[in-house]
Every structure is written in C-alpha cells, then in structure tokens.
Amino acid sequence: MEHRMGRRDFLKLAGIGGVGVVFGSALPGMANAHGEDDFFFLQLSDTHWGFEGAPNPDAKGTLPKTIQAVNSLREKPDFIIFTGDLTHTTDNPVERRKRLAEFKQIVGDLNVETLYFMPGEHDASLDNGKAFQEFFGRTRYSFEHKGVHFIVVDNVSDPRAQIGDEQLAWLAADLKTQPANKPIVIFTHRPLFELMPQWDWATRDGAKAIELLMPYKNVTVFYGHIHQEHHHMTGHIAHHAAKGLMFPLPAPGSQPTRAPLPWDPAQPYKGLGFRSVEADVDEARYVITEYPVLKA
Amino acid sequence: MKTNIRAVLIASVVAIVAIGATAGYVSAQAAPRAKVIKISAKRFDYSPGKLILKKGQRVVLELTSKDVVMGFNLPDFNVRGDMIPGKVTRVEFTPDKTGEFTFLCDIFCGSGHEEMHGRITVVG
Numbered sequence: 063m064e065h066r067m068g069r070r071d072f073l074k075l076a077g078i079g080g081v082g083v084v085f086g087s088a089l090p091g092m093a094n095a096h097g098e099d100d101f102f103f104l105q106l107s108d109t110h111w112g113f114e115g116a117p118n119p120d121a122k123g124t125l126p127k128t129i130q131a132v133n134s135l136r137e138k139p140d141f142i143i144f145t146g147d148l149t150h151t152t153d154n155p156v157e158r159r160k161r162l163a164e165f166k167q168i169v170g171d172l173n174v175e176t177l178y179f180m181p182g183e184h185d186a187s188l189d190n191g192k193a194f195q196e197f198f199g200r201t202r203y204s205f206e207h208k209g210v211h212f213i214v215v216d217n218v219s220d221p222r223a224q225i226g227d228e229q230l231a232w233l234a235a236d237l238k239t240q241p242a243n244k245p246i247v248i249f250t251h252r253p254l255f256e257l258m259p260q261w262d263w264a265t266r267d268g269a270k271a272i273e274l275l276m277p278y279k280n281v282t283v284f285y286g287h288i289h290q291e292h293h294h295m296t297g298h299i300a301h302h303a304a305k306g307l308m309f310p311l312p313a314p315g316s317q318p319t320r321a322p323l324p325w326d327p328a329q330p331y332k333g334l335g336f337r338s339v340e341a342d343v344d345e346a347r348y349v350i351t352e353y354p355v356l357k358a
Numbered sequence: 359m360k361t362n363i364r365a366v367l368i369a370s371v372v373a374i375v376a377i378g379a380t381a382g383y384v385s386a387q388a389a390p391r392a393k394v395i396k397i398s399a400k401r402f403d404y405s406p407g408k409l410i411l412k413k414g415q416r417v418v419l420e421l422t423s424k425d426v427v428m429g430f431n432l433p434d435f436n437v438r439g440d441m442i443p444g445k446v447t448r449v450e451f452t453p454d455k456t457g458e459f460t461f462l463c464d465i466f467c468g469s470g471h472e473e474m475h476g477r478i479t480v481v482g
Contacts (some may be wrong), residue, residue, distance in 0.1 A: 153468045187466030221466040222429070259433035260460045262472070319475070 101140045101208050102340040104132060104174075105249075107286030108306030110184065111168070112161040113150035117309035117322035120330070125168055128307055128336060128355050133173045139338065140207065142174050145286035145304060146182025146218060146251030148194075155189065162197045178205075182251045182286060183218040191219035202229055204236050209343040211240050215250040217265040223252060224266045234274050245346040248275070248283040253303065255296050258314040263288055272296050280346035284339065288314075289322075291337075291352060302350060305335040331355040392416040392450060399441045399463070400424040402470030409478045411453050421447040429464035432478065438464065453480040 109125050118124060132142070149161035162185070169177065179198040186194045191201045201216040213236060217225050225233070240246060248254075254268035265271070275281045281299045289306030290313065309322040310333030326332050331354065340349040393415055398405050400423065411417055421430050423441040430449070431438040439447040462475040 151466075151469055151471075183466050188468065218466075223464060223466070256433075259431070259464075260462065262462060262464060266464070320472070 099208065099344065100340065100342050102137075102338050103207075104139045104142045104336055104338050105145055105284050105304050106132075106142060106307060106336045107145040107304040108147040108182065108289050108308060109144070109165065110147055110150040110306070110308035111165040112152065112157070113308050115309075115322075117325055119325055121308065124307055124331065124334065124355060125165075126171070127331075129169065129171050131353060131355060131357070132336065133171075135338075138174055141176035141178060142172065143178045143249050143284070144169075144180065145249055145284060146180050147184045147286060147306075148179065148182070149185050150308070151184035151188065153188070155193065158185075158189070158193045159196070162193055166197055178214070178249070180214050180216065180249060180251060181218050183221070183223070186216075186219045187221040190221075191216070194219075202232065208341070210245045210247055210341055212247045212249065213237075215248055215254075215271060217250055217252045217254070217268065222266060223262070223264070225268070225271055230267070230270055230274065233271060237274060237278065240278065242277060243279050245280045245341070245343060246275070246278050246282070247341075248281065250283065250285045252287045253285055253294075253301060254283060255294060255301060257288065257292070257294065257303075258320075261314065261320040263314065263320075272299060275299055282346075282348055290333065304337055305333065305352065307334050307336065307355070310334060390416065392418045394418045394420060396420045396422075397430065397441075398422050398424055399428040399430070399474075401426060401428075401468050402463070402474040404430075404461075404474070404476040407476040409476070411478060411480050413453050413456050413480050413482050416450065416452045418448055418450045421449065426467055427465055428467050428474075430461055431464040432459060432461040434459045440465070453478075456480045456482050 106128065111125060113121050148165045149158065152158050152161065181191055181194040181201050186201065194201060201219050202214055204211065204213040213233065215225060215233065216229060217223060220226055252265045253263055254265050254271050257263040276297060283299060283301040284304065285301065286304050286306065288303045289309065289311035290303060291305055292303035294301045311320055312323055323333060335352055335354045337353065338351045395409065395417060397419055421439050421441045422445060423443045425443060428441040429438065430441055435451050435453065437449050437451045439449040441447065457480060459478045459480065460475055461478060463471060467474065
C-alpha cells in the first residue's frame with residue numbers, strides 16, 4: 063500500500079489527469095512501486111545477436127550484461143517482452159538458426175519466468191519467419207494479463223514490411239472480443255505510423271492497423287526497430303519506441319543515412335538500454351522507466 | 359453555283375482538318391514526352407544509384423532486378439514499385455520540388471538491405 067501511494071503521488075506530481083501516459087526517466091525504483099492490482103513488465107529490444115562491427119566492440123558481452131542488470135532489479139517483472147531483431151540478419155539459413163539458438167540459450171539466464179518473443183525483420187524477413195517459429199513459435203498472438211489485453215502484431219515476416227490483410231482480419235476479430243474501454247497494449251517491431259519512410263521506419267499498411275485500433279479508447283503501442291527512445295501520438299493512441307541493445311541509431315532525419323551512431327569509449331553502451339513499463343490498469347496509464355545496460 | 363458549293367465544302371473540310379491537326383499539335387505540346395530512365399537492382403545496389411532530374415519534367419522509371427525481388431521507394435514523391443527479375447515495372451512521376459531525395463529498397467533483401475539506397479537530385 064505504501065508503494066502504491068508513492069506511485070500515485072508521482073502521478074500527481076507529473077500533472078497527469080485522466081487517461082494518458084506518464085513517462086518516468088531516471089526514477090529508479092518507480093517501476094517497482096506497484097500496488098496489488100498493478101504490475102510491470104520489461105521491454106527489451108533489438109539485441110541483434112550475431113552483429114559484429116565498430117558500433118559495438120562488446121557485441122558478445124552486451125546481452126549478458128543486460129541480463130545481469132535485469133536480474134539485479136529489486137523486484138521481478140511479471141514478464142519480459144522482446145520486441146524483435148533478436149538476432150542480426152544473415153543470408154545463411156544455418157547461421158540464422160545458430161544465432162537464434164545462441165540467443166535463446168543466453169536469455170535462459172534471465173530469472174524471470176515468463177518471456178514473450180516476437181521477430182524483427184532481421185530474424186524473419188528472409189524466410190517469412192520460418193526459422194524464428196522453429197525456436198519461438200507464433201509470430202502473432204494475443205494474451206490477457208491482469209486486466210490488460212496484449213496483442214503482438216507481426217509486421218516483419220512479410221519482407222515488404224506489411225501486416226497483410228489476413229493478419230489484419232485476425233486483428234479485427236481479436237479486437238472485437240474486447241470492450242471499447244479495455245486497456246489494450248500492442249507490441250510490434252516496426253512503427254505502425256510513418257515515422258521516417260526514407261529510412262524504412264514505417265509499416266506499409268500500418269495505417270490500416272491504426273484504423274482498427276481507433277475505436278478503442280485505451281490503446282498504447284510499444285515497438286522497437288529504431289534503436290532509440292521515441293514517443294508519438296496518432297490521435298489518442300500513444301506509440302513508444304524502445305532503445306536497442308546493440309547499437310543506437312540516429313534521430314530521424316538527423317543525418318543523411320540511418321548509419322549506427324559510433325561507439326563512445328568514454329561512455330560505453332551509451333544509447334543502449336531497456337525499459338520497465340508499469341501498468342496502472344484501472345486508469346490505463348503506464349509509467350515508463352529507462353534503464354541503462356550498466357549502472358552509472 | 360454547284361462549283362461554289364463544292365469549293366465551300368472543300369474549304370470547310372480543309373479547315374476542319376487543319377484545326378484538328380493544330381489541336382493535336384497543341385495537345386502534344388501540353389504533354390511533352392516523358393524522360394525514360396532504366397534502373398536495375400542487384401543485391402545491394404541500384405544502377406544508376408544517383409539521378410539528376412529537372413523540376414516539372416515528367417519521368418518514367420523502368421525498374422527491374424538482376425537477382426532477387428527488390429523495392430524502389432521514393433517516399434518524398436510517393437513513388438514506389440517492385441523490381442522483379444525478368445520483368446519491367448514502370449512508374450511515372452513529375453518532380454514538383456527541388457532538392458536531394460533518398461530512394462530505398464523497401465523489400466528486405468538480405469544482409470546489405472539497410473545500406474541499399476540511392477539519391478535523386480531535382481534541379482530547377
């Protein structure tokens with residue numbers, strides 16, 4: 063109860079009223095301050111296992127360090143969602159499976175029981191998700207957790223960066239089972255809106271998914287792909303991009319190409335991290351707290 | 359009298375044909391021929407990768423691929439087409455603004471996909 067009061071005090075301080083989203087930055091511990099009905103989960107994204115290159119000289123060490131950071135949290139999340147690009151792409155199907163297998167083994171060290179996975183285009187776009195499914199099962203699904211309806215939308219297994227009409231029909235049917243005021247969270251890899259199509263930061267038919275979601279009052283989207291924190295509204299729907307865990311990418315349009323930002327030896331792992339999302343289910347609000355790979 | 363009527367008829371026909379020809383000429387002037395540019399793709403390059411176009415000049419891009427299916431996407435002009443081996447996809451547009459614009463492959467095609475892009479310069 064004490065924890066709950068602390069969190070609500072924070073919400074008041076943030077000046078947020080009604081339905082909305084609260085961002086928490088540099089507020090260690092806030093994510094752990096949840097009441098009986100509320101919960102928090104972690105979003106990890108774009109681990110790109112198998113990447114090698116100057117943007118991350120500790121490519122093999124970053125994911126294990128992240129797992130240590132997660133395991134050292136004071137409270138365990140209810141679950142962890144990996145929002146795609148678990149592995150770095152390879153044209154070799156054997157190597158792809160090797161990377162997926164290694165990734166699966168490494169994240170087995172997480173001391174969190176429930177893990178959810180979804181593919182990014184690096185995992186799935188060269189074989190329509192075949193290898194990913196061999197290791198992690200379905201690429202789209204929904205589940206219920208403590209009053210929130212979660213939907214995983216696959217916008218990468220089609221190399222054209224499309225959700226596709228068949229999946230959109232599935233999404234529409236899934237949404238029909240939910241009342242209009244239900245708290246709904248979408249997990250997807252690419253942005254559903256046209257963030258920066260010049261850099262392939264879009265979903266070709268993402269507008270159709272947003273159209274399906276618009277009648278629902280409490281929808282929040284968490285995604286990856288762009289390797290940086292980013293927040294955007296399409297009408298009343300909030301979209302939150304997560305940092306990556308291999309190399310950061312530049313802010314949209316800030317440089318001629320989307321080439322990774324260089325590694326900074328003075329600040330290793332800068333721009334990398336994961337986040338907790340604390341759900342205030344009754345009010346359909348979420349407190350996002352960003353965590354670095356290494357504690358400062 | 360008959361001769362006069364025949365002369366008027368002939369003159370009218372000639373006039374109509376002349377007007378039609380003139381109209382056709384004017385019409386052709388209003389829609390100048392498009393500049394046709396062939397672009398081929400192979401993993402993970404476009405050829406050519408840089409184009410210089412003139413603002414207001416209608417362009418037809420003839421797109422094809424030498425290996426796998428690729429995409430050509432020029433978001434700033436809302437132009438895109440598939441690049442399919444053995445086939446030619448034609449897309450047409452008229453640049454209505456000057457500047458530097460990126461086109462990119464929007465069909466994930468392999469390990470170099472993210473570096474597969476080109477540049478269009480539109481001059482006034």
